[in-house]
Amino acid sequence: MGFLLSCLLRLLLWYLLTADSSAVNLLIGVALALLLPHAEGPRQPLGPLLRALWQALVAVPQAYGEALALIGGGREQERWLELPASAPSQRLVIFLEVLAITLTPFTLVLGLSRVDGRPIYRIHQLRPMPRHSRTAPKGTTPSSED
Template sequence: MIGYLNILLRLTIWFLLTADLSLANIIIGVAVTLLLPRVATSPGAIKDWLRAFWEVVVAIPQAYFEALEIMVRPHSAEAITMERVKPQRTPGLIFLDIFVITFTPKTIVLKYHEDGWYEVHRVTPRRDK
């Protein structure tokens, strides 16, 4: 099951990059997806994949809300924080985590540290003291 999710993720990325749903591009995308080497890691649990996809679904309305909030009340302060990567994440799940963080307008992942941390840039409202 996890292998199918990895193939689906790779194919989705291919279609997002090419923005072409012609028959030739679909055939090329499937070929590229199947020819890319597999990473020799332990397979992630199905519940981790489902949770990650749920986080993507939740991030869509959150992104709209944050975009409206920034337009109505501009944010002028910035902060760089370190967030811990959830334990035992496969490269595909790490990609989805980074995608969810970066998808919202107020946050972007600056760097993924191999020792298990994301460096996240956040835009926050200025707090007057």
């Protein structure tokens, strides 16, 4: 299934690049998509892949919302977070998840590491301070300095 998806992606790129939907051109595109070397490795399951793709698509409008919040937000606070990640063997899923997390302006992936045998993302977060805690003393904000 991953094979089919990568072929479809290559065909899409070829069509967008040439902007020509004649049969001969599409045939050349199909031949190129099949003949170019494919990535090796374990089989990629389809379900998590489609879910990660959907998350990456949803992240685009969400990113604009967060950008507006960041512009109108005033003072900011920085935090270091850790979120659970998928298994590192599913490289395409990891790629899409990193894309979705980094695309949104609040969060930025710093790397993938392993805690107690489970993979996690190390994430840096920058978000506007919530209004009720803006007058609170600085030490009470839950920030873990790495």
